[in-house]
Amino acid sequence: MERISSNQPPLSEARIAAELKTREITLNMGPQHPATHGVLRLVLELDGETVVKCTPYVGYLHRGIEKLGENLTYLAALPLTDRLDYVSAMNNNIGYVNAVERLFGIEVPERAKFIRTMVAEMGRISNHLLWLGTHALDIGAITPFLYVFREREWIMDLFEELCGARLTLSYPRIGGVRNDLSQKFIDSLYEFTEKFPSRVDEYETLLTENRIWLKRTKGIGVISAEEAINLGFSGPTLRGSNVKYDVRKHAPYDAYDKVEFEVPVGFNGDVFDRYMVRIKEMRQANRIIRQCIEKLPKGPIMADAPEFTLQPKDEMMPVTHPAIEHAFYIDEKVCKGCGMCLRACPAKAIFGEKKQPHKIRQELCVACATCYATCPFKNIRIIPGGKGLSEERLKELAESPIPEEIAKAAEHLVKQFTIIRRGPRVPEGELYVATEVPKGELGFYFVSDGRGRPYRMRIRAPSYVHAMALPRLCEGGLVADIISNIGSIDIVLGECDR
Amino acid sequence: MEPLEIAEKIKEKFPDEVVEVTSFRDQVSVIVKKHKIIKICRYLHDDANLYFDYLADLCGADHLNKKEPRFEVVYHLYSMRHRHRIRLKAQVPEDDPRIDTVTSIWAGANWHERECHDLFGIVFRGHPDLRRVLLPEDWEGYPLRKDYPVKGPEKEWSGFQEVLDKAKQFKEFGWKG
Numbered sequence: 001m002e003r004i005s006s007n008q009p010p011l012s013e014a015r016i017a018a019e020l021k022t023r024e025i026t027l028n029m030g031p032q033h034p035a036t037h038g039v040l041r042l043v044l045e046l047d048g049e050t051v052v053k054c055t056p057y058v059g060y061l062h063r064g065i066e067k068l069g070e071n072l073t074y075l076a077a078l079p080l081t082d083r084l085d086y087v088s089a090m091n092n093n094i095g096y097v098n099a100v101e102r103l104f105g106i107e108v109p110e111r112a113k114f115i116r117t118m119v120a121e122m123g124r125i126s127n128h129l130l131w132l133g134t135h136a137l138d139i140g141a142i143t144p145f146l147y148v149f150r151e152r153e154w155i156m157d158l159f160e161e162l163c164g165a166r167l168t169l170s171y172p173r174i175g176g177v178r179n180d181l182s183q184k185f186i187d188s189l190y191e192f193t194e195k196f197p198s199r200v201d202e203y204e205t206l207l208t209e210n211r212i213w214l215k216r217t218k219g220i221g222v223i224s225a226e227e228a229i230n231l232g233f234s235g236p237t238l239r240g241s242n243v244k245y246d247v248r249k250h251a252p253y254d255a256y257d258k259v260e261f262e263v264p265v266g267f268n269g270d271v272f273d274r275y276m277v278r279i280k281e282m283r284q285a286n287r288i289i290r291q292c293i294e295k296l297p298k299g300p301i302m303a304d305a306p307e308f309t310l311q312p313k314d315e316m317m318p319v320t321h322p323a324i325e326h327a328f329y330i331d332e333k334v335c336k337g338c339g340m341c342l343r344a345c346p347a348k349a350i351f352g353e354k355k356q357p358h359k360i361r362q363e364l365c366v367a368c369a370t371c372y373a374t375c376p377f378k379n380i381r382i383i384p385g386g387k388g389l390s391e392e393r394l395k396e397l398a399e400s401p402i403p404e405e406i407a408k409a410a411e412h413l414v415k416q417f418t419i420i421r422r423g424p425r426v427p428e429g430e431l432y433v434a435t436e437v438p439k440g441e442l443g444f445y446f447v448s449d450g451r452g453r454p455y456r457m458r459i460r461a462p463s464y465v466h467a468m469a470l471p472r473l474c475e476g477g478l479v480a481d482i483i484s485n486i487g488s489i490d491i492v493l494g495e496c497d498r
Numbered sequence: 499m500e501p502l503e504i505a506e507k508i509k510e511k512f513p514d515e516v517v518e519v520t521s522f523r524d525q526v527s528v529i530v531k532k533h534k535i536i537k538i539c540r541y542l543h544d545d546a547n548l549y550f551d552y553l554a555d556l557c558g559a560d561h562l563n564k565k566e567p568r569f570e571v572v573y574h575l576y577s578m579r580h581r582h583r584i585r586l587k588a589q590v591p592e593d594d595p596r597i598d599t600v601t602s603i604w605a606g607a608n609w610h611e612r613e614c615h616d617l618f619g620i621v622f623r624g625h626p627d628l629r630r631v632l633l634p635e636d637w638e639g640y641p642l643r644k645d646y647p648v649k650g651p652e653k654e655w656s657g658f659q660e661v662l663d664k665a666k667q668f669k670e671f672g673w674k675g
Contacts, residue, residue, distance in 0.1 A: 058631065058632065059630075059631060059632035059633060059634075062632040062633065064641060066617075066642060067641055067642055067646075067648060068648070071648050102523060103523075105523070226551075227605075229551050229552050229578060230551070230604055230605050230606060231605050231606045232552065232553055232554070232604065232605075232606025232607075233606075243578065245552075245578055250581055427522075429522030429523065430522060430525075430527065430585075431522065431523055431525060432525065432554075432555065432574050432583075432585065434554065441554065443554060443555050443574070445555060445557060445572070445574070447559060449564070456559045456560075458555070458557045458559075458572075460554065460555040460557075460574075464609060464613075465606055465609070465610075467609075468606070468608055468609040469606075497632060498632070
């Protein structure tokens, strides 16, 4: 080993800097990194532990939901919105149906409004619970993750009881909700609202005054109110910077103007404040659910607008009920042979040449009434109790008028069929409707040209805006703080990439 | 302020720029020409009575064979202080799909404009970082244009061969993929 001779002159600062050349490291974080909450990729330029430059890349989960939505009817595009923010699918659905209802001009019944508000707040709690668990896990606290999943599981079970699904719910419908609440659901939810505040206390005991937690969150990712507004932040991320902007208060939808709740805000705009806002928001959500249960009015759950919304299934029962064995018969004298029913028949029971009267093979017919609803000339006759009769008998019976009850139900069926296949006639115009989802402001912008599908469907996703601001939050900080920052803006890449 | 009043104010200030004012379900849109979009936005942002400090959304729209000019860039503005909204629509023709960026006024417009560029092919002049954002960099075409099919021919992504070659290369290092 060479010994440093003592008679060498000491190195000057400038000389050291010149001899020890430092170079920034480029580090690729993601897209498959557990702490980026999905397929977010950050390219970091690091000077030691300090982040010099941070460039987010998104789009790994881009499915073209806007393009798909423009090619589906309004009703059929509803399940797509589940796949936006899959952590709080309920809130996305509600945002979507609210926008569509405003466009159609439908007034939703009071009971449906309260149910929606209730389930939306359940969605908010379940979202914030997942956020809290993963955010704390990323920073190093494992215990809250186990705690929050206990309550989240409860909410998932409640959703299952409500509509049969746990994650991709599609429970709200345009004009109301899919089905009414069961007593079991209400009882269990009430019990949940009684226990939940003490559970939030438990999480707070683990984190709020925890020294490690404070060190990792206080003064990290600070953003001022002006800058947060300028960057387009929304939701708890914006409220953490002391901006009292909440769509539920600024432009109330559903039953938010009929329940009492506060909008919690932070003061410093750091990671800790955003955490506190979400914790307080969970308590407020619990309060809203409780009020919704207590104030839940009686009445219908679906708007009375048959030209836009799906009507109760039992009104069409006499046509499609398997117990009443109908036969369907094409009037030979008037059938023009256009082939519409032939193509639509799912059982392939209709045959005939083009421009010649078609016929139904009675032994293949499943009496689904699709041909009845499709026929543009209304030439198909329903013969109640006609199943198994001979061709001649059917011909005879077709002459006699059908019972009024069945005629009415059949009319309903045709309306329903048109709404599903072609979509309703929508007023021409354009509309932007925002709702408050757990991540922030979810906006839907529709341009309608009067047809049954949106001409332009635009989704304003809060996660997309928040992901954009990551360089602003991370640059100049430490590598470890990137994790806190990503957690604190609560992004879901399904919504970000759409 | 009522949305129609705001539209009147814009019309007063920029009489040559405003093309049309439309209203649907209490929401007002002001259609403007693209040339002075920065000036209009700056005015909306800075005027004390209007004070549109929040850019809620920015997106494009394609009106193929329906309207002339073909494209529109839609700005949804909101004022936190006064709690009013307005929609601004700038017309962008197909043969010159360029418009000035508003990132200098609202920093939040950055990625919205990138997305609009990505999916509609509109070029935002003066944008700090105008690259594709949701689609791969070598994607051909602009998917949200109306003449872009929903379902195209089944074609492999052009970068896929490169990935396969890389996978082959890594096989000698014992990578199973």
